[in-house]
Amino acid sequence: MTPKVDPAGRTRRWTIPKKYVNSLFAVLLGLIAGAFFMLAIGRNPFVGYFYLFKGGVMNLKYIGQTLATSTPLILTGLSVAFAFRTGLFNIGAAGQMLMGGLTAIGLALTFEHMLPRGILLAVIVLGSIVAGGLWALIAGVLKARFNVNEVVATIMLNWIAFWTVKYGVYAFFRDPQQETQSKAIDAVASLKAPWLTSLFPGSYINLGLFLSLIALVIIALVLDKTTLGYELKAVGFNRSAAEYAGIKVNRGVILSMTIAGMLAGLAGATYWTGYSSNMQIDTSSLPSQGLDGIAVALLGTNSPVGVLFAAVFFGMLQSGKGFMTAVTGIPPEIADTIIATVIYFAAAAVLIERVLDAWRKRRASKALAATKKGGEE
Amino acid sequence: MQGVWDLIRLIFPYAIVFTIPLLITSLGGLFSERSGVVNIGLDGFMVFGSFVSAYTIKLLMPVLPNGDLAVWIGLLAATVAGAVFSLLHSFACVTLNANQVISGTAINMIAYAVTVYIARTITGSGNITIVHGIARTDIPVLSQIPVLGDLFFKSTYATTWVVLLILVVFAFILYRTAFGLRLRACGEHPHAADAAGINVYRTRYIAVAISGAFSALGGAAILVTYSGEFNGNVAGLGFLALAALIFGKWKPLGILGATFFFGFAATIANVSQVIPFFTNLVDKSPFWAPLTLKAFPYVVTLIALVFFSKTTQAPRASGLPYDKGQR
Numbered sequence: 001m002t003p004k005v006d007p008a009g010r011t012r013r014w015t016i017p018k019k020y021v022n023s024l025f026a027v028l029l030g031l032i033a034g035a036f037f038m039l040a041i042g043r044n045p046f047v048g049y050f051y052l053f054k055g056g057v058m059n060l061k062y063i064g065q066t067l068a069t070s071t072p073l074i075l076t077g078l079s080v081a082f083a084f085r086t087g088l089f090n091i092g093a094a095g096q097m098l099m100g101g102l103t104a105i106g107l108a109l110t111f112e113h114m115l116p117r118g119i120l121l122a123v124i125v126l127g128s129i130v131a132g133g134l135w136a137l138i139a140g141v142l143k144a145r146f147n148v149n150e151v152v153a154t155i156m157l158n159w160i161a162f163w164t165v166k167y168g169v170y171a172f173f174r175d176p177q178q179e180t181q182s183k184a185i186d187a188v189a190s191l192k193a194p195w196l197t198s199l200f201p202g203s204y205i206n207l208g209l210f211l212s213l214i215a216l217v218i219i220a221l222v223l224d225k226t227t228l229g230y231e232l233k234a235v236g237f238n239r240s241a242a243e244y245a246g247i248k249v250n251r252g253v254i255l256s257m258t259i260a261g262m263l264a265g266l267a268g269a270t271y272w273t274g275y276s277s278n279m280q281i282d283t284s285s286l287p288s289q290g291l292d293g294i295a296v297a298l299l300g301t302n303s304p305v306g307v308l309f310a311a312v313f314f315g316m317l318q319s320g321k322g323f324m325t326a327v328t329g330i331p332p333e334i335a336d337t338i339i340a341t342v343i344y345f346a347a348a349a350v351l352i353e354r355v356l357d358a359w360r361k362r363r364a365s366k367a368l369a370a371t372k373k374g375g376e377e
Numbered sequence: 378m379q380g381v382w383d384l385i386r387l388i389f390p391y392a393i394v395f396t397i398p399l400l401i402t403s404l405g406g407l408f409s410e411r412s413g414v415v416n417i418g419l420d421g422f423m424v425f426g427s428f429v430s431a432y433t434i435k436l437l438m439p440v441l442p443n444g445d446l447a448v449w450i451g452l453l454a455a456t457v458a459g460a461v462f463s464l465l466h467s468f469a470c471v472t473l474n475a476n477q478v479i480s481g482t483a484i485n486m487i488a489y490a491v492t493v494y495i496a497r498t499i500t501g502s503g504n505i506t507i508v509h510g511i512a513r514t515d516i517p518v519l520s521q522i523p524v525l526g527d528l529f530f531k532s533t534y535a536t537t538w539v540v541l542l543i544l545v546v547f548a549f550i551l552y553r554t555a556f557g558l559r560l561r562a563c564g565e566h567p568h569a570a571d572a573a574g575i576n577v578y579r580t581r582y583i584a585v586a587i588s589g590a591f592s593a594l595g596g597a598a599i600l601v602t603y604s605g606e607f608n609g610n611v612a613g614l615g616f617l618a619l620a621a622l623i624f625g626k627w628k629p630l631g632i633l634g635a636t637f638f639f640g641f642a643a644t645i646a647n648v649s650q651v652i653p654f655f656t657n658l659v660d661k662s663p664f665w666a667p668l669t670l671k672a673f674p675y676v677v678t679l680i681a682l683v684f685f686s687k688t689t690q691a692p693r694a695s696g697l698p699y700d701k702g703q704r
Contacts, residue, residue, distance in 0.1 A: 157679075158616070159675050163671040167664050285489075286613070331503070336494075343479065348475050
């Protein structure tokens with residue numbers, strides 16, 4: 001499969017865009033690091049990976065589980081990616097997701113016996129989207145009006161959301177039997193649909209999957225086919241140039257942040273009123289989907305299609321780890337370790353680029369030398 | 378009046394214990410950011426330090442004759458390990474010019490995942506409990522001083538004094554030594570610093586190592602004082618330290634005030650369930666009362682950022698990779 005290089009260095013039989021090459025290498029290095037960690041505790045990495053991936057896809061239940069785990073990741077990944085395209089780093093997907101989830105649970109518990117299912121689900125979903133959007137709007141306004149770094153602002157908002165959920169659930173929605181969680185929502189308010197669950201029996205798959213795919217398509221269209229998307233991307237490429245071209249940069253920043261928050265808020269609804277049916281508050285950390293969303297966005301090179309693949313890949317690791325642990329005894333945190341290493345290598349993409357460049361140059365010069373020696377044309 | 382005084386006397390030692398890990402972590406963040414490297418991986422370094430100290434102490438406790446010695450070796454091991462772990466961050470940020478926020482995020486994720494992974498291999502549960510922490514002691518003469526003695530010198534941990542000493546020494550280093558001046562120059566105007574013959578890369582490596590070491594020490598301090606157990610996170614205290622760093626305007630005295638301020642609020646929130654004065658308040662408003670106390674540090678930090686925005690307080694070059702070629 002060696003691509004031919006002619007003396008001018010032009011012809012290549014196939015090329016993968018550089019950014020995807022970096023992602024693939026980041027995944028490869030992440031998997032190698034994972035193998036190293038398996039070896040370090042005396043386990044066979046091939047066996048480990050076999051069961052890790054088998055646990056993600058071996059039957060309908062596990063495929064459903066992989067898709068269910070991927071659902072919020074698609075949305076948080078999309079959230080981070082969308083903000084990235086406008087040059088904003090949304091590290092606050094976790095907080096926006098929490099606010100969306102709290103709103104969804106609150107609406108579900110309040111209206112579950114009052115509204116018909118269709119309207120109820122619409123209220124829950126829209127409520128979570130609005131809540132997530134408003135939460136991110138704060139960071140957007142702070143950035144646009146006061147030039148407050150959105151990274152810092154969203155980190156602060158994450159923890160404000162964390163405590164809001166903790167005390168909000170405790171004060172208003174707690175389960176009288178178990179004070180560390182909210183009451184469970186009724187099946188009528190859940191995004192789980194009987195027909196879907198019967199397709200993937202035993203999994204937590206829910207209508208959120210379709211919502212996330214719809215969101216994915218909408219975001220792809222907005223980015224590539226609308227003036228708004230063009231303007232937002234222009235702001236991301238070069239803020240000053242965009243401003244000079246008459247694009248309202250501040251409006252773009254606020255809008256982009258809000259849309260990112262809406263996506264993450266929806267992730268909260270799909271997770272707590274779809275995958276799960278209540279909110280746990282005995283945790284002392286933020287939902288992992290926030291950080292994983294950053295990994296998904298980076299690995300997916302901030303494009304909707306890339307996000308989809310990256311989210312399903314990480315979803316597979318996350319849902320397969322239980323089976324792998326049960327069979328091989330390798331701790332389930334190997335999945336998080338791999339994801340963490342992938343994001344590190346994605347950050348250090350320069351390293352990969354440098355190595356690849358050096359390799360390409362050496363190969364090109366070799367090929368050149370070979371043709372000179374052979375032909376003297 | 379007597380009631381309030383008793384209350385303050387009761388809460389104060391807890392507030393200090395809670396503040397100290399925040400303070401040392403924040404100080405670490407200060408060194409990194411003043412040299413021009415944003416470090417949002419503080420939380421991860423804390424978790425890492427908590428893990429290393431827990432594991433070291435667990436290993437040494439049965440071997441060493443003296444439990445205290447094991448604890449101190451544990452603290453030292455965490456500090457050194459934190460500095461080593463930070464090389465991952467500085468390699469990406471300084472050598473490879475990577476996005477510092479992404480690298481910091483990766484540091485957090487790696488720390489959360491890898492420490493529990495190893496802990497689970499060792500203990501089977503992902504938690505490491507230590508049987509012996511640091512004992513509280515009264516400082517001999519000073520604890521007899523009226524008022525102040527009660528507040529500051531009764532039932533204190535030795536780590537408190539170590540951290541305060543580090544604060545004084547490193548504040549001195551930052552403002553009164555050539556190294557400190559160079560470090561600050563790298564964070565304000567690295568190209569000028571480079572032109573003046575300062576090795577920007579090396580300075581930043583050292584600064585990030587200091588931040589890794591200090592935050593790991595912070596995580597370890599939590600373990601040996603009030604938590605006693607490694608469980609894979611530090612309840613987001615690394616981000617609270619980051620907030621304190623910003624609220625304290627990237628200055629040592631500022632972060633001392635900010636961390637204590639935040640620590641006091643968090644302590645009141647933590648003890649509000651057991652102290653009658655607060656239980657009334659919490660019963661009346663189970664949502665707003667505790668939320669106000671807990672979310673307060675983050676809210677005031679956001680407000681402070683709005684006010685700072687006119688006169689930028691952050692080190693000018695923090696967050697920007699240094700590229701020699703752009704000089």
